[in-house]
Amino acid sequence: MLAIEFLGAAGTVTGSKYSITYGNRHFMVDCGMFQGDPELAERNHQNWPVPARDYEALLLTHAHIDHSGAIPRLVADGFSGPILCTEPTIELCELLLPDSAKIMRLEGSPLYGEEHAARALELMEGCNYYRQYEVGPGVGVTFFDAGHILGSAWLELEFDPLPDWSKQEPVRLVFSGDLGRGLGPMLAAPDRPERADFLVLESTYGGRLHSRVSAAGQLQEVVERTRRRKSTLVIPAFAVQRSQDIAYLFETLDVGNISLYIDSPMAARAIRVFERYPDYLSRNAGQLLNEYDQLLRYPHLRICETTEQSRSILNFRPPRVIVSASGMAEGGRVLHHLRHHLPDARSTIMLAGYQCEGTRGWQLLCGDPYLDIDGRAIPVRAEIESLDGLSGHADYAEIQEWLSELESPPQTTFLVHGDEESLLAQQNRLSQQGWQVEVPEHRQRFVLLR
Ligand SMILES: [Zn+2]
Incomplete structure (x- = not known):
C-alpha cells in the first residue's frame, strides 16, 4: 500500500x-x-x-x-x-x-x-x-x-x-x-x-496573477518619491531571502545615495549563508558573488545586527529606506519602525510578500485606520504600498x-x-x-x- x-x-x-x-x-x-x-x-x-x-x-x-x-x-x-x-x-x-x-x-x-x-x-x-x-x-x-x-x-x-x-x-x-x-x-x-x-x-x-510590473520598477518609483520628500520608507520583509532580494535590487536602481538599512540580526546572518552558496543562486548573482566576494554591493547599505546599530538608525536624517523583519509585521524590530513612522503622512510602508489574514501586514493592506502595537492604537497616516513583484x-x-x-x-x-x-x-x-x-x-x- x-x-x-x-x-x-x-x-x-x-x-x-x-x-x-x-x-x-x-x-x-x-x-x-x-x-x-x-x-x-x-x-x-x-x-x-x-x-x-x-x-x-x-x-x-x-x-x-x-x-x-x-x-x-x-x-x-x-x-x-x-x-x-x-x-x-x-x-x-x-x-x-x-x-x-x-x-x-x-x-x-x-x-x-x-x-x-x-x-x-x-x-x-x-x-x-x-x-x-x-x-x-x-x-x-x-x-x-x-x-x-x-x-x-x-x-x-x-x-x-x-x-x-x-x-x-x-x-x-x-x-x-x-x-x-x-x-x-x-x-x-x-x-x-x-x-x-x-x-x-x-x-x-x-x-x-501577479502584476507584471517588475519589482525593480515598483521599488524605483517608491524610493524615488521617498528621496524627493526627504522621508522614510519602511519595508517589513522576511529576514531570509526577501530582505536580501531588496538589498540586491538596490544596486540596479537609480536612487542617488539614499541610505538603505537592513535592520535584522537574522537577515545579517542569512546574508553570510547566501554568500557561502554561489552555486544555489541565479547564474548572474552567482557570477557576481564569485567575482566580488560580496553579494550586496549597494554602497549606501548599512546592515544593523546589534541593538545599538538598530537604535542609531533614527539618529540619521531622512531620506532613508529601512528593511526590517518580520515580513507580516507580527513581531521583531519592524514594529519599532512602524510605531515611529505610521503616524507620519510623508512616510511610506511597503509590504513585500504574502500577508496572512489577521496579521498586521494584512490589516495595513486592508486600509485599517489604526494598528495595534503593544496595546497602543497607532494611527495609520503613512502611505501603504505593496511590492508585488518580489513575491x-x-x-x-x-x-x-x-x-x-x-x-x-x-x-x-x-x-x-x-x-x-x-x-x-x-x-x-x-x-x-x-x-x-x-x-x-x-x-x-x-x-x-x-
Ligand atoms: Zn516557503
Missing part, C-alpha cells in the same frame, strides 16, 4: 506536513508549524498518525518555519531518523529553528525546547540537486531547484513496487514544496517535472508553466498551501483540462495504491 495523510497546509497556507505510508513503513515530507490564526495554531498540538519514532526519515523542501518549524516537536516526541534536505536549507534552519524555540519560550507557549531544535539540526543531512538519494529500501528522493528561497527544493519520491501491487512499476510522487517565480533577482527559475504519478501542488496564488510564490500562470513539461497529467493532483478561494480556483482550472484534482481536508488520508 502507498498512502498519504495531510497533516497540514490543507485548506490553509501554513503547517505543511505530509505523512506517507509505504507498506508498513512511514516517512514524513516537511514538518511545518501552523502560524497566524489561534484556531490553526491549536493544530500544532495534534497527534501524529503513528508514533514519531516510527518515521524512518523526514524529507524537507526548504527552511521556512511553515515547512520546518514542527521538526523539533517530532524530535521531542521520539523521531531520530535522518532529515534529508539541501546544504543551504540546513544552514538556514540553524538560524530559524533555535530562534523559533526561543520566541516560543519568551511567549510562554513552547511546543519544544531549544535542545530539541539543536537535536533536529544534528539529524539533518545535506543533499545536492539532481541526484537520487536512497531514503530506505525501495524509496528514493531527488531534490530539484524550486527557486523559492535559497536551497529550496521540490521533491521527486520514487517507490519501488511492492509485491502486492497490481502494476509492478515504480511510482513517482512529486511534492512541489513552495514554487518561486523565476523572476526574483537572485534565484534561478524553478526546474520543471517531467513525470508525476501523483502530485502535491502548492496553490498560494491559485486564483491570482516568493508562482501565480497560476507560472504554475501552469511549471506543469507544462509533464508527459501526461498525474493520476491525482492534491492541492495544498492556499486559502479556500485559491484552492477552488486552481481546482477548477486543472479540472477543466481533464485533470483529476483533490482538495484535501485537514487530516484527510488517501490510499494511492493498494
Whole structure:
C-alpha cells in the first residue's frame, strides 16, 4: 500500500506536513508549524498518525518555519531518523529553528525546547540537486531547484513496487514544496517535472496573477518619491531571502545615495549563508558573488545586527529606506519602525510578500485606520504600498508553466498551501483540462495504491 495523510497546509497556507505510508513503513515530507490564526495554531498540538519514532526519515523542501518549524516537536516526541534536505536549507534552519524555540519560550507557549531544535539540526543531512538519494529500501528522493528561497527544493519520491501491487512499476510522487517565480533577482527559475504519478501542488496564488510590473520598477518609483520628500520608507520583509532580494535590487536602481538599512540580526546572518552558496543562486548573482566576494554591493547599505546599530538608525536624517523583519509585521524590530513612522503622512510602508489574514501586514493592506502595537492604537497616516513583484510564490500562470513539461497529467493532483478561494480556483482550472484534482481536508488520508 502507498498512502498519504495531510497533516497540514490543507485548506490553509501554513503547517505543511505530509505523512506517507509505504507498506508498513512511514516517512514524513516537511514538518511545518501552523502560524497566524489561534484556531490553526491549536493544530500544532495534534497527534501524529503513528508514533514519531516510527518515521524512518523526514524529507524537507526548504527552511521556512511553515515547512520546518514542527521538526523539533517530532524530535521531542521520539523521531531520530535522518532529515534529508539541501546544504543551504540546513544552514538556514540553524538560524530559524533555535530562534523559533526561543520566541516560543519568551511567549510562554513552547511546543519544544531549544535542545530539541539543536537535536533536529544534528539529524539533518545535506543533499545536492539532481541526484537520487536512497531514503530506505525501495524509496528514493531527488531534490530539484524550486527557486523559492535559497536551497529550496521540490521533491521527486520514487517507490519501488511492492509485491502486492497490481502494476509492478515504480511510482513517482512529486511534492512541489513552495514554487518561486523565476523572476526574483537572485534565484534561478524553478526546474520543471517531467513525470508525476501523483502530485502535491502548492496553490498560494491559485486564483491570482501577479502584476507584471517588475519589482525593480515598483521599488524605483517608491524610493524615488521617498528621496524627493526627504522621508522614510519602511519595508517589513522576511529576514531570509526577501530582505536580501531588496538589498540586491538596490544596486540596479537609480536612487542617488539614499541610505538603505537592513535592520535584522537574522537577515545579517542569512546574508553570510547566501554568500557561502554561489552555486544555489541565479547564474548572474552567482557570477557576481564569485567575482566580488560580496553579494550586496549597494554602497549606501548599512546592515544593523546589534541593538545599538538598530537604535542609531533614527539618529540619521531622512531620506532613508529601512528593511526590517518580520515580513507580516507580527513581531521583531519592524514594529519599532512602524510605531515611529505610521503616524507620519510623508512616510511610506511597503509590504513585500504574502500577508496572512489577521496579521498586521494584512490589516495595513486592508486600509485599517489604526494598528495595534503593544496595546497602543497607532494611527495609520503613512502611505501603504505593496511590492508585488518580489513575491516568493508562482501565480497560476507560472504554475501552469511549471506543469507544462509533464508527459501526461498525474493520476491525482492534491492541492495544498492556499486559502479556500485559491484552492477552488486552481481546482477548477486543472479540472477543466481533464485533470483529476483533490482538495484535501485537514487530516484527510488517501490510499494511492493498494
Ligand atoms: Zn516557503
